[in-house]
Amino acid sequence: MRVKSFSLVLGLALAFLFSSCGKRSSINKVEVTVGSVLPLTGPVASYGKNAKSGVDMALQEINSEGKLKIHVIYEDDAGEAQTAVSATQKLIYTDKVPLIIGEAASGLSLAIAPVCNSNKVVLFSPISSAAELTEKGGDYFFRVCPSDAFQARVLADWLLSQKLTLVSLLFINNSWGVSLKDEFVLYYTKGGGTVLSTETCNEGDRDFKSHLTKMAKPKVQAFVAFTYGKEGGPFLRQASELGIKLPIYGGDVWGSPELLEAAGESAEGVYFTFPASPKSEKYEAFAKKYRAQYGKEPDVYAAYAYDLAYVVANAFTSGAKTGEQLRQFLVSMTPYEGVTGKTQFDRNGDVVTKTFDRKMIKNGKYVIAE
Amino acid sequence: MNYLLHILILINIYIVLSVSLNLLAGYTGLLSICQAAFYGVGAYATALLSLKAGWPWLGTVAFGIIISGVISVGIGTASLRFRDDYFIIATLAFQVLLYSIMQNWIDLTQGPLGVSGIPQPLILGWQVSSNGGFFLLSLFFSALTFLFVRRIVNAPYGRVLQAIREDDLFALSLGKNVAAYKVSAFVIGAMLAAIAGSVYATYITYIDPTSFTVNESIFILAIVILGGSGSVLGSLAGAVFLVVVPELLRFLGMPSSISANIRQILYGTLLVVCMMWRPQGLIGKYSFQKDGSNR
Amino acid sequence: MLSQYIANGLQAGSITALIGIGFLIIYRTSGFFHFAQGIILTLSAYSVFFLLATGQLNLPLISIIFAILFIYGFGLLMEASIFQPLRGRGASGTTLLIASLGIYIVIQNSISLLFGDDTLSFRWWSVKPGLPLLGARFTTPQIAIILCSWVILVLTWVFIRYSKIGKRIKAVANDPTLARMVGIDVERIYLWAMGLGSALGGIAGILIACDTDIMPTMGMNPFMMGMVAAIIGGNTIWGTAAGALLLGMAKHIGIIWIPTRWQDAITFIILLGFLLFRPQGFSGKRKRKAAV
Numbered sequence: 001m002r003v004k005s006f007s008l009v010l011g012l013a014l015a016f017l018f019s020s021c022g023k024r025s026s027i028n029k030v031e032v033t034v035g036s037v038l039p040l041t042g043p044v045a046s047y048g049k050n051a052k053s054g055v056d057m058a059l060q061e062i063n064s065e066g067k068l069k070i071h072v073i074y075e076d077d078a079g080e081a082q083t084a085v086s087a088t089q090k091l092i093y094t095d096k097v098p099l100i101i102g103e104a105a106s107g108l109s110l111a112i113a114p115v116c117n118s119n120k121v122v123l124f125s126p127i128s129s130a131a132e133l134t135e136k137g138g139d140y141f142f143r144v145c146p147s148d149a150f151q152a153r154v155l156a157d158w159l160l161s162q163k164l165t166l167v168s169l170l171f172i173n174n175s176w177g178v179s180l181k182d183e184f185v186l187y188y189t190k191g192g193g194t195v196l197s198t199e200t201c202n203e204g205d206r207d208f209k210s211h212l213t214k215m216a217k218p219k220v221q222a223f224v225a226f227t228y229g230k231e232g233g234p235f236l237r238q239a240s241e242l243g244i245k246l247p248i249y250g251g252d253v254w255g256s257p258e259l260l261e262a263a264g265e266s267a268e269g270v271y272f273t274f275p276a277s278p279k280s281e282k283y284e285a286f287a288k289k290y291r292a293q294y295g296k297e298p299d300v301y302a303a304y305a306y307d308l309a310y311v312v313a314n315a316f317t318s319g320a321k322t323g324e325q326l327r328q329f330l331v332s333m334t335p336y337e338g339v340t341g342k343t344q345f346d347r348n349g350d351v352v353t354k355t356f357d358r359k360m361i362k363n364g365k366y367v368i369a370e
Numbered sequence: 371m372n373y374l375l376h377i378l379i380l381i382n383i384y385i386v387l388s389v390s391l392n393l394l395a396g397y398t399g400l401l402s403i404c405q406a407a408f409y410g411v412g413a414y415a416t417a418l419l420s421l422k423a424g425w426p427w428l429g430t431v432a433f434g435i436i437i438s439g440v441i442s443v444g445i446g447t448a449s450l451r452f453r454d455d456y457f458i459i460a461t462l463a464f465q466v467l468l469y470s471i472m473q474n475w476i477d478l479t480q481g482p483l484g485v486s487g488i489p490q491p492l493i494l495g496w497q498v499s500s501n502g503g504f505f506l507l508s509l510f511f512s513a514l515t516f517l518f519v520r521r522i523v524n525a526p527y528g529r530v531l532q533a534i535r536e537d538d539l540f541a542l543s544l545g546k547n548v549a550a551y552k553v554s555a556f557v558i559g560a561m562l563a564a565i566a567g568s569v570y571a572t573y574i575t576y577i578d579p580t581s582f583t584v585n586e587s588i589f590i591l592a593i594v595i596l597g598g599s600g601s602v603l604g605s606l607a608g609a610v611f612l613v614v615v616p617e618l619l620r621f622l623g624m625p626s627s628i629s630a631n632i633r634q635i636l637y638g639t640l641l642v643v644c645m646m647w648r649p650q651g652l653i654g655k656y657s658f659q660k661d662g663s664n665r
Numbered sequence: 666m667l668s669q670y671i672a673n674g675l676q677a678g679s680i681t682a683l684i685g686i687g688f689l690i691i692y693r694t695s696g697f698f699h700f701a702q703g704i705i706l707t708l709s710a711y712s713v714f715f716l717l718a719t720g721q722l723n724l725p726l727i728s729i730i731f732a733i734l735f736i737y738g739f740g741l742l743m744e745a746s747i748f749q750p751l752r753g754r755g756a757s758g759t760t761l762l763i764a765s766l767g768i769y770i771v772i773q774n775s776i777s778l779l780f781g782d783d784t785l786s787f788r789w790w791s792v793k794p795g796l797p798l799l800g801a802r803f804t805t806p807q808i809a810i811i812l813c814s815w816v817i818l819v820l821t822w823v824f825i826r827y828s829k830i831g832k833r834i835k836a837v838a839n840d841p842t843l844a845r846m847v848g849i850d851v852e853r854i855y856l857w858a859m860g861l862g863s864a865l866g867g868i869a870g871i872l873i874a875c876d877t878d879i880m881p882t883m884g885m886n887p888f889m890m891g892m893v894a895a896i897i898g899g900n901t902i903w904g905t906a907a908g909a910l911l912l913g914m915a916k917h918i919g920i921i922w923i924p925t926r927w928q929d930a931i932t933f934i935i936l937l938g939f940l941l942f943r944p945q946g947f948s949g950k951r952k953r954k955a956a957v
Contacts (some may be wrong), residue, residue, distance in 0.1 A: 042782065063560075072761050078630060082581060083482060086376065093372045093501070101627040105701075107483055111576035136486075138579050173926060174482045200926040202473075202482070206784065206877035209630075209804075210928065213669045230784050234877060241804035242669070243794040262784065266792050401759060448941060455698050455758055459896065460940055463933040467887075470930035588766065595763060631774040638770030645751060645764040658759045 026136060031069045032316050035091035037112060042079035044228070047104040047301055048256065050113065051126045053294055054305030055101060060123070062313045070313060073097065081111045086244040090111040092119050095118035098311065098323040101305075103177065103314060105174035106130030106264050113137050120323040128307040129252070140323065142302045142330050142349035144308060144311070144340070146356065151252060152183030154356040155224070159249065160191045164222045166214035167249075168197045169233070170208075171226040180226045180251055196220050208235045212242055226251045231289060233262020241267045247271060256299055257368060271369055273356045275300045276341070286339040291338045300340075307338035375501035379427035379573060381613045384568050386515045388593040389604035390562035393519050395591065396599030396656055397528060397553040399535030401454075403587040404445070404461040407468035408438045408560040410582030412473065412567025417485040419576050427572055428493035432562040441468075441558030446553040453538070465584050472579040484578030491572050504573050511569055517563055520602045522558075531555055532600070535656065592637050596644050598654025607652050612637060668801040672919050676807045676876075677890075677914025679814035680869055684891030685898065687865030693838040694858035697761035701768040703744065703888035705863050707872030709736040710879045711776055713871055714787040725789055733867050740863025742854050743768065752855075759801040777881045806876035806920040813872055821865065822902050830857055884942055888948040890932055895946075896913055899946025907947055911935070 597608020898904030
C-alpha cells in the first residue's frame, strides 16, 4: 500500500517536473518579454505607430524563425510625460521587463530614463535624438537614431558651404527643439555664421506671422526652422503669403509626410537634413515587404525600429537575460548590419555609425539636394 | 497591486486639491480657477530644490507652502474686491500668467523640457520608493488635510466663511472683516494645494507645465462641484469618483485612443447634468443658486 | 517692417472685436459668462470642413452659409434646452457658467473623437503672396478677416441700436425684470441674444480657420481674447472694439521688444492691469460685481 502510494506521488511529482520544463527543452525555444512605451495616440502618434510597425514586422520574422520568441507589452503614453512615467513604472514593477523600447519624443525619453536607470532596465529608443540624452540618458539608455549633435553639424556645414552666413532661427520650445538649436548655434557660429534673430514657438502653434516678421531682419539670407510638420506647414504657408522668398532649412522631422500634408505647395524648394537613407539591397527588400504589409512607404523610424528589434533579438540570443546583461551586450557588440546600415554603440549608448543626408522637396517629393 | 496603489495615490493627491478648493469655493463662495497654479508652485518648489539644491523633501514642502502662501496673499488681496464672475476671471488671469511663467521662464523652470529625475523623499530615515510607501505618504497628507479643513469649517471661522458666501455685505454689516476672511481662505487653499504638488512631483519624478494648466484647474473645480460644494466629505467622494470612473473605462476595453476624450465628455456631461438636477453635488450643501436657497 | 507688425495687430484686433461682441451680447443680455462660445467658433469651422471636404456640398460659399445657419440653430438649441430650464430653477450666473463650461468640454472632446486631434484644412484657394500695402504684405485671409469683421460689427451695432429686436435686447440687458413688466417676452429675447452671439462667433471661427486651419482646441484662445476685450472695453460694443484693437496691437507690436513666447501672456497682463486699476473698463459704469 505504502509503496504504491509513494510511487504514485513520486510519479506525479516527476510528471509535474517534466511538464514545467518540457516547454523549453522540447522545442528549445526561449521566450522573453520586453516592454515598450510609445505615443500610439495623441499629437505625435504617427512616430509611435511607425516605430511599432517596424518592431512588429521584425518580430514576426524573428518569432517564426524558431529559437527565440519575443513578446512585447506595448504601452501608450498619448504623448504625455506623466502617462509615460506611469506606464514605465508599471512595466518595470508589475511586468518586470528587462528592456523597454522607447521613447519617441526626446523629452519623454528624458522623463523615463531615471526610472529605468535606477532599476537597471535598458531603455532603447528608435527616435529620440536630443543631444542631451548622450549624458542625461544614463548608462542604460541606448538609441539607434543618431544624436542631434551630428544633425546640427551637418546643417551648419551645409549652410556655410552655401555661403549663407546670416540666418534667422525659429525653434520649437521642447527638448528636441532646444537641444538642436543649441548644437546648431554652437557649430554654426564656430564656423563663422551669425544668427540674427532667434524665435521660439510652442507645439501646435499655427500663427507665425509675428515670428516671420521678426525673423525677416534686413540682411538675413536664410531661415532655419526646427519645428514638427504640423507647425512647419503653417509656417511655410505664411512665409509665402508674407512674400518671403528666402531659402528655408528645416530639421529631420520635416522629412516626414506630415510636412507635405500641412504645407502643400508652400513646401516646394524647402531644404532639410534627414537620417541617411539606406540604399542597400537589404533596405529595398525591407521597404518592399513593408509596403506589401502596411500599404505605405516606411519612414526612417520604422526602419530604425526594425533594426532595433533585431539587435534586441541578438542580445537575448547571446544569453543575456537581465537588464545588466543586456546592457553589457549592447555596449560591447560588434556592428550589426541591418536595413539602415551598420549599428554600433559607444559607451554613452549613442549610435556612432549613422549619418545625415542633405535633402529638399522638389515637385512635391523628397529628394537629395544637389 | 501596484496599479491599485497608483490609483489610490492619485486619489489622495486629488483629495488634498479638492478639499483645498472646496474651502475657498464651496464654503466661502469664491469660485477660483487658479488652484492648479498653486499645485504647480508646490511641485516646482520640490522639483527644483531637491534636485538642484539637494534639499530634503520635507524642507521643499515647507518652502512650497510658504511661496504659495506669499503669492496667494498677493493674488487674493488684489482679487477680493471682485465677486462672482469677475472674481473667476481674475483667477483665470492669474492661472494663465503663472502657467506662462512655468512655461517660459526657462532659466528657472526649464520650461516645456520639464524637470526630470526628481529624487524620492527620505523622511527621518525612511526612504520612500515603492508604491506602498507613496501610498502611505499621500494618505498621511490627505487625511491631514481632510481633518484640518473639517476642523476649521466646523469652528466659528467656518461659519463666518459661509456667512460671507451667503451675503457678504450682510456679514460686513455685522462687523466681520470680510476681506481678511476671504484672503485667509484663499491663502489656506493655496498652501494646501502646494502640498499636493510636492507629493505629486516626488512620486512621478518628472514634472512639466502641462500638468498645471487651466484644464487642470477646471478639473479640480469639477471635483468640488460634483462631489459637493460646502462639504468636505463631498470633496472626498468627488475625488474618488472622478479618478476611479475613467480608470474603469480602461477596463471596459476601450482603446486608449478614445478613452481620454470619453473621460472628459463624461465629466463635462456630469457638470451640465449636475447643474440641472443636483446643483449641490453628490453630498454638498451649497448650490450657487441665485436666490440663495440651498436645495 | 513696423507696418507688417501693425498689419498683424490689426488682423488680431479685428477678429477679436468680432468675437468679443458675440460674447458681449450674450453676457449682457443673459447675464453669464458663456464659456461655450469658445467651442462655437470651433464647431462652425468644423461644419464648413465637414460640408466641403467630405464632399457633401462642394460650393464653398453655400457651405459657409449653411454652417452659420447651423451654428445659429445650435445656439438656440443650447439656450432652449439647457440655459432656459436652468434659469427656471433659479440658477445664478455662476451655475450657468459652470453648465456652459461643461458644454464646452463635451463638445470639444466630441470633435476630437470624430475628427481627430490633427490639424485639418478646408482651404480651397492656393497660397500666394499677399497684397503689398504701405510696406506690409496683407495676406488674403488677413484682408478677409479685417473687412468682414468690421462690416459685420457695424451691421450688428446698427441692428442692436435701431431695430425692434435690438432695442428689446438692450432693454433686457439693462434690467430683465423691468423689461418683463413692460411686456417684453424676455425668454424670446434670450433666444435672440444667444442665436445672434453664436452666429457672430461662428463667422469668426470660419474666418480664423481660413487663416490658420482647424483643430479641436482652436477656439479657446481667440475666445479668451474676445472675452478680455469685452471686459476691458467696459461691456459696450464700441468699448469692446477699442479693447480688441488694444489687445491685438499690444500682442503683435509688443513682440518687437519681448520674446515671442510671452505673446499670450500679454493679453492677461493687460486684463489684470485693467482689473486692478480700472475695472469698469474703457467706457463702463461701475458694476456691482467689480467692487465691494
